[in-house]
Amino acid sequence: MIVKWRKSSFSGGADDQHCVELGCLAPEVGIGVRDSKNxxxxxxxxxxxxFTDIINQLKRHTEH
Structure with a gap:
């Protein structure tokens, strides 16, 4: 299976050290998350x- 990875628009930071990529795996598998530097x-x-739960938790965390 070939996964098309997409770098998060929120990735970056000093020296691009915070880099996350998402990939849509097979429908029965789910969503892949990886470090774009590795x-x-x-x-x-x-x-x-x-995935939805993690995103919602991150949104709540950044609102405080």
């Missing part, structure tokens, strides 16, 4: 519900 280092696989 694309061969593996990825975290999340279900759509887990």
């Amino acid at each position: 694309p061969d280092g593996g990825h975290l696989t999340l279900t759509p519900a887990q």
Whole structure:
């Protein structure tokens, strides 16, 4: 399976040290999250519900 990875628009920081890429895995698998500086280092696989929960938690955290 070929995954098309997309770099987050929020990636960056000093020396581009905060780099996250997302990839839509097979529908029954979910969403992949990886470090764009180390694309061969593996990825975290999340279900759509887990991904939504993490995004919502991050939004709440940054609002404070």
